[in-house]
Amino acid sequence: MKVLMFGWEFPPHISGGLGTACYGLTQGLSKKGVDITFVIPRLTDRTTRSHVRLIDYTDALREYAVQGTTTKWLKRLKVMAVESLLAPYVTEETYLEMVKKISSTGKKTTKIAEKSDVFDLSNDYGPNIFESVSRYASIAGVIASQESFDVIHVHDWMTIPAGMEAKYVSGKPLVVHVHALEFDRSGMHVNQRIYDIERAGMESADHVITVSHYTKARIIEYYGIPAGKISVVHNAVSRQESFNKYHVKKSPLRKYVLFLGRITFQKGPDYFVEAAKLVLEKARNTHFIMAGSGDMMPRLIERVSELRMGSNFHFVGFLRGEDVERAFAMSDVYVMPSVSEPFGISALEGAVYDTPVIVSRQSGVTEVLNHSLKVDFWDIRELANKILGVLSYGGIHDEITSNAKKDLRNITWEMAGSKILDVYTNLI
Amino acid sequence: MPSICFYFQVHQPYRVGKYTFFDIGSRHDYEDVEKDKSITRKVAQKCYLPANNLILKLINKYKGWFKVSYSISGTALDQFNEYAPEVIDSFKRLSDTGCVEFMNETYYHSLAFLFSKPEFTQQVNLHKRRIKELFGQTPRVFRNTELIYNNELGAMAESMGYKAVLAEGADHVLGWRSPNFVYQPAGCYKTKLLLRNYRLSDDIAFRFSNRHWDKYPLSADKFVQWVKQINGSGEVINLFMDYETFGEHQWEDTGIFNFMENLPEKLTQIPEFNFVTPSEEAELYDPVAQLDVPSFVSWADVERDLTAWMGNNMQLEALERVYSLERKVKRTRSPELLDTWRKLQTGDHFYYMCTKWFSDGDVHKYFNPYTSPYDAYINYMNVLSDFTDVLDANIPARRENHERQQYRSISI
Secondary structure, X not given: OEEEEEOOOEOOEOOOHHHHHHHHHHHHHHHOOOEEEEEEEOOOOOOOOOOOEEEEOHHHHHHHHHHOOOOHHHHHEEEEEEEOOOOOOOOHHHHHHHHHHHOOOOOOOOHHHHOOOOOOOOOOOOHHHXXXXXXXXXXHHHHHHHOOOOEEEEEOHHHHHHHHHHHHHHXXXXXXXXXXXXXXXXXXXXXXXXXXXXHHHHHHOOEEEEOOHHHHHHHHHHHOOOHHHEEEOOOOOOOOOOOOOOOOOOOOOOEEEEEEOOOOHHHOHHHHHHHHHHHHHHOOOEEEEEEOOOOXXXXXHHHHHHOOOOOOEEXXXXXXXXXXXXXXXXXXXXXXXXXXXXXXXXXXXXXXXXOOEEEEOOEHHHHOOOOOEEEOOOOHHHHHHHHHHHHHOOHHHHHHHHHHHHHHHXXXXXXXXXXXXXXXXXXX | OOEEEEEEEEOOOOOEOOOOHHHOOOOOOOEOHHHHHHHHHHHHHHHHHHHHHHHHHHHHHHOOOOXXXXXXXXXXXXXXXXXXXXXXXXXXXXXXXXXXXXOEXXXXXXXXXXXXXXXXXXXXXHHHHHHHHHHOOOOOEEOOHHHOEOHHHHHHHHHOOOOXXXXXXXXXXXXXXXXXXXXXXXXXXXXXXXXXOHHHHHHHHOOOOOOOOOOOOOOHHHHHHXXXXXXXXXXXXXXXXXXXXEOOOEOHHHOHHHHHHHHHHHHOOOOOOEEOOHHHHHHHOXXXXXXXXXXXXXXXXXXOOOHHHHOOHHHHHHHHHXXXXXXXXXXXXXXXXXXXXXXXXXXXXXXXXXXXXXXXXXXHHHOOOOOOHHHHHHHHHHHHHHHHHHHHHHOOOOOOHHHHHHHOHHHO
8 A cells, every 4th residue: 555645744843733643643554554655845944946856855754763762664654855845936837847857757737737826826824825835736746646656645734735636647546634624723713715725625535534523523514524524533642651751759839730832822822821810819839831832922921921920820932852741741730721623632642741631622632532621711710620629639630640541542543544544445 | 939129229419519619718508409409300200209109009009919118318308308399298108008118228328337437327327217207117127328238337237236238249249149048247146138139130220221132122021031030049039229210210211110010910920929128028038148248349330349439549538538527527516517518428429530431431421410520529629628618617716727738738
C-alpha cells in the first residue's frame, strides 16, 4: 500500500497539534506496512523564489526521530518538502515551464495550470495564505504525476486543493482527514473561502476521516456530508509512560494550574483567566501558567493586570520539547477550556505526565479520555469549582491519573493506523 | 416442597444538590428538595403504588398462602411521608393482611456498621421504632445496607436478638454449598442466616427484559420449571431484590407486573409448595451448617464485595471524613445537624463515586445522577467542608480551628 500524503507541517517544524498528529498517524501506518510519501510546504524565509524544487527531507526528519523513540518505522516514510513554495511571484508562464521541466511524462497539465484562479485569491484574509494553498495544489499535481501511489491522503483545508489536484491528475482515491474545521477556529465568524474549500474537498473526497464523533457530527450538520462517508479515527499520544525525569517536588502550599495551547479564540484562554480570578478568591496560593502564544495574548495580559493577579498568573510563551514536559510535570492540574476542539492531544499528554485534566465538553478527546473532569467552556464558575476541588481534596489526584493511564492503554497510534488502513482498503 | 421467600428492598436516598466550592460558607442547605420530591412521586406512580396494589390483590386472592416481606429504609419512609403519603397508607394496608413482614435495617441506609458501631446501633434502633410505629410490628429479622455481611455482623445480629439475618449467596462464600438451605452465622447458636439465590433473583431483577439473554422472554411457566428443578436439592429459595424492579428498573411494558401476577398461580402446581416470610423461614428450617464469612460480602456488582462503595481513595476519604465528624455532631446536641449528618451517610453518595466503569460500570451509570464519579466526589466534599464549618460554629467554643485547617490546606 502506497500513500501520497499532503500535510502542512511535520516535526520538527510544528506550531501545533496538526504536526504532532501527522507524525503519530504516519508512524502508526508505517508500522502496518504502509509506504508514505509525505509532502509539506517548508515555511522558510529564504528568498530563493524563482523556482520550485522538490527536496528529500528524510534526513532532517531522522534526526528528529532519534531524539524521540524508535526509528524503524521511518524507513517506510519519505518526507518531501516543497521548498519556497510560498513564493508568491511565480507566474502562470513560468509555472507551466516548470511543470514541463519537472514532469518526465508531460502527458497531463494540471487544472490549476489551465485556470489559475480556482479559488478567488483577492485580498481580505491575507491573500498570501490562499496563494500558497493554491500553489501548493499546483505542485501537488506535478508530484502526483511523478510518484506512484494507491491513495491520496490530505490533512485539513490548506492541503485540500493539493489533494483535489492530485486526484484530478492521477485518478486515485482521495481521503480528506479533518483535524479542525473553520468552525472550530473561528466560531461563527467563518471565512467563507476556507469553508468553501473544506466543503468542496469533502464533497470530492472518496472518504472523510475525522478525529472525533464531535467533529463528524459538525461536518454532517454544517457541511452536509453524508454520515456513511465519514469515519472517526481518534488521535493518540506517543509516549505512554512519563519518565518522571522532572521529579518536581510539589509543594502543598503552592499549587500550579496549567494552560497550554495557542492563545486564540478556539482554545478559550479568556475563560481560563476569568476562572483563575475566581479560584484566587478562595485559594490565594494558586499559580496559573499560560503557555503558548497567539493573537489574544496582549488582551489577556491586560486583563490579568486589570484583575490584579499578575503575581499569580504567568505567561511563559510558546514551549517546546522538554519545557512542555516540565510544565506538565510541575502542574497540579491541566486545563483545556477549548470553545471547540476536534480532538485535543494535549489532554492526553497531561494524562501521560500524571496530571489530572479538566477539559471542555466541546472537545473530542472526552470521547476517549473517560477519566478527566469535564466542564462546558463557558461555565467559568464550574471550571473554578473543579480546579478548587482537585487542588483541595486529596482523593481525586491519584484516582483520576491512575485511571486515565488505563484509558491511555487503549489509545495508540497503531490503532489509529489500522483504522485508517481499513479506510484505504475499502477504497482500492 | 421448597418454600419461596420474597423480600423487596425499598429505598430512596436524600439527594445532594449541586454545591460548589463557592457555596461553602454561604449556604447550608445541601438537599435537592425538588429532585427528591419529583423522583419520589415518579417512582410512587410507576412502582410503589401499582406494585403494592398487585401484592395486595394476590394476598387477598390466595387468602394467607401468598406472602412477601419488605425492608424500607428510613430515608424512603420519610420521603413518602412528605411527598407521597399514599404510599405509606398502601404499605399499612399490606401490613394489615398479616401476610407481610417488615425487616429492620439502618435508618439512613448507611455503611455505619463499617465505621462506627454506636452509630450503627442507634440507626438500627431508630428504624425499628419507626417500623413499629407505622406498621405495628417489631422487626425480627435484620438486613444490613446492600446485604453487606460478615461473621461479625452475624454475631452482632444474634446479640441484638434477631431470628435471622440476610446475606448474599455469593459463590466465593458458599463454595460447593447451595444457597437453597438455611444456614447459621459462624459462632452463633440462635440466629439463622438466609442467603439470596442470586441467579433466580437476578433473572427477575436484572435479566427479565434483556433481549440478549438466551432465556428471554421469561414467563411464569419457565420460572416455575426452574423452581421445580430445585425441588429435592434445596428447601428454600430466597428471592431478594429491589422493589423498584417492578415498574422502574423493568418498565411496566416489559410485562413484569403480569409475570408477578401469574407466578403464584403457576406455583400452585408444585405439591406442598408454600411462601414464607424471613422469620417463618427461620422458624421452619434448621440450619444445615454454620457458614464462615470472614470478609465482607454484599449483593452489589459482579464482585459481591464492598468495592462499589469503598473501591477507591475518593470513596474512602469521603467515608472517613464523614464518620470522623461523629463526635462533633453529637456534641452539638442538635437534632437537625444529626439528621443532616446521617443523611450524608447514605450509601448512595459513595456509590456515585465508583470508578469501576467497565462491565458493572453501566449499572453504576444508570443509577448515577452525576456525569462522573469525580463530579460526585467534588460535590460531596464541598458539602462536607461546609458542614464541618457549620459544626465548628455550633459546638461550645474550644480549639477546633486547628482541626479545620488540616482539611482546607490550600486556603491558608
